[in-house]
Amino acid sequence: MIQLENVQKAFGNNRVLRGMTLEIKSGTSMVIIGGSGTGKSVALKCILGLIQPDSGKILVDGKDASTGDRDAFLAKFGMLFQGGALFDSLPVWQNVAFRLLRGSLKRPQAEAREIAIEKLRRVGLKAEVADLFPAELSGGMQKRVGLARAIAADPEIIFFDEPTTGLDPIMAGVINELIREIVVEMGATAMTITHDMTSVRAIADNIAMLHDGVIQWTGPVSKMDDSGDPYLDQFINGRAEGPIEAVR
Numbered sequence: 001m002i003q004l005e006n007v008q009k010a011f012g013n014n015r016v017l018r019g020m021t022l023e024i025k026s027g028t029s030m031v032i033i034g035g036s037g038t039g040k041s042v043a044l045k046c047i048l049g050l051i052q053p054d055s056g057k058i059l060v061d062g063k064d065a066s067t068g069d070r071d072a073f074l075a076k077f078g079m080l081f082q083g084g085a086l087f088d089s090l091p092v093w094q095n096v097a098f099r100l101l102r103g104s105l106k107r108p109q110a111e112a113r114e115i116a117i118e119k120l121r122r123v124g125l126k127a128e129v130a131d132l133f134p135a136e137l138s139g140g141m142q143k144r145v146g147l148a149r150a151i152a153a154d155p156e157i158i159f160f161d162e163p164t165t166g167l168d169p170i171m172a173g174v175i176n177e178l179i180r181e182i183v184v185e186m187g188a189t190a191m192t193i194t195h196d197m198t199s200v201r202a203i204a205d206n207i208a209m210l211h212d213g214v215i216q217w218t219g220p221v222s223k224m225d226d227s228g229d230p231y232l233d234q235f236i237n238g239r240a241e242g243p244i245e246a247v248r
């Protein structure tokens with residue numbers, strides 16, 4: 001579903017992606033790990049076509065992401081942003097139904113609201129929450145609303161950027177489980193960026209570690225613990241000593 005081939009991207013002298021190659025098969029869940037500033041978000045933006053790579057190739061569902069109808073292209077994606085990124089001035093249901101109220105996915109208002117309430121239920125929130133504003137919700141509830149928004153338009157591909165950051169371990173577990181369930185029942189292709197190793201084990205079919213601008217290791221999550229890769233070992237065990245320099 002998603003293919004990156006030798007993707008390079010530099011900002012001035014800062015060579016961030018130095019030949020990133022990665023394949024995410026349809027209906028599978030890929031988790032990208034890697035140190036802060038290694039280019040995980042840049043890679044995600046390249047796939048979405050928000051950043052143009054300097055060279056290399058990106059295909060989504062076999063099509064070149066940088067050409068064609070942007071609106072139709074973006075309609076394939078759902079996205080859970082880091083920190084939720086809800087619109088403060090809109091009630092919860094309008095946040096969830098945001099894409100169903102405008103653009104090519106536009107539905108009548110009553111229908112959009114109904115879908116929003118159904119998606120809120122799916123993430124464990126009651127219909128009453130629909131008319132509250134984001135500021136009236138806890139962090140965990142905001143994450144759920146963000147998740148409901150990500151799935152509102154039944155996307156083929158869902159991106160999760162740090163889905164559990166800032167949540168207590170139990171709420172993080174709940175969100176991880178929800179993500180796993182939703183991806184499985186929708187048959188969606190998922191790409192998650194996270195630092196949370198519990199998330200990795202809960203969400204991933206496959207993992208890929210980005211380091212020095214390339215995918216240092218990729219494979220099924222079951223092989224992660226005995227990969228024999230010193231970079232991956234250091235990262236997943238959170239060791240200060242190893243080939244990855246802690247100070248950057």
Ligand SMILES: Nc1ncnc2c1ncn2[C@@H]1O[C@H](COP(=O)(O)OP(=O)(O)OP(=O)(O)O)[C@@H](O)[C@H]1O
Pocket residue numbers: 011014016034035036037038039040041042043
């Ligand atoms: N628009 C931009 N212009 C210039 N430099 C950028 C831009 N976007 C990202 N960078 C640089 O690219 C590098 C990778 O950034 P990126 O946000 O992808 O890191 P990350 O792996 O997502 O880190 P984190 O885990 O902290 O979110 C950083 O050095 C950053 O400064």
Ligand SMILES: [Mg+2]
Pocket residue numbers: 040041042
């Ligand atoms: Mg990032």
